[in-house]
Amino acid sequence: MACFVPSLGFIVLLGFVTTSAAYRDTCDLYATVGQNLTLPFVYERLESRDNLQWIHNNKFIFKRHQGRVTFGKPDDVSVTGSLLLKTLKSSSAGLYQADVSYPNGTLAKTWTGYLCLMDKVTKPYLSFVCDYKSGVVTLNCHVAKPQDVMFSWTLDERPFSETRSTGSITLSLFKEWGGFTCAAANKVSKEKSDIVRPMCKKPSPSPPPLLCFTSKAVVAVLAGGVSVILLLLFIIIITLCCCYRRNKTTKSKGTGQLRMLSLTPRSADPVSSDYETMHASEPSPLPRYWNWSCLCVTNVIHNLKH
Structure with a gap:
């Protein structure tokens, strides 16, 4: 009997704890x-x-x-x-x-x-997003703590069948309506947002896309351009050096020929004027290795010296 009483007390206590937990x-x-x-x-x-x-x-x-x-x-x-x-x-x-x-x-x-x-709900505020691609206007009702909060909507003071914090409406029908409001409520309080009259403006067409290059492509193009410029400068410098050297060699040969002619005795027989007229001295042809481009470059160098 002594063991039965504590057991009975434990059962009663357990039942009370279970009842409290249920509540x-x-x-x-x-x-x-x-x-x-x-x-x-x-x-x-x-x-x-x-x-x-x-x-x-x-x-x-x-x-x-x-x-x-x-x-x-x-x-x-x-x-x-x-x-x-x-x-x-x-x-x-x-x-x-x-x-x-x-x-x-x-x-x-x-x-x-x-x-x-529970805490009272805060006053909600309403926002909207116009999507012309899908033809839908999305309405959002924002509150500080949305847990255990019920939402309701009105369009021009008429109830709208939406109980979530987000609602959507077709853009074509949206233009026919005016003010929107949303209300948030829990078990202890209810708050209503201000009236919002959204204005959806169709966005202007975007400009044509510009040509865009990656940074690697730009660096590669610049490096290639610099390489080409350096190569051209190298070719020009080599060409100028070659032309200058050839020009100097040609001048030295011409001076030697003139000296040899001055040392050779002239013939005693006079040359008639008719013969001189008929056989007028023609300019000697330029050497084979003479290049007109080198001649131009040589003239430029000569002008720079003087």
């Missing part, structure tokens, strides 16, 4: 911090000599026995037994239980309920 998963009442709340317990036949007690999270917060209040204040309850909660705090959440019994101790009525505290 924590399912909220019966919702409120916000700072709010006043009356717990909905009503016993119309409550008399002053009846026993009334309120329990919050396994602690007595009000108790009246045979007309005498031992916990709490007389004005904490209404004439029907409802508990009046003032200026709720975070610690006010939890399981509440009310029991009414007759003066002889017989239970007349009981009530339990779990209170959950």
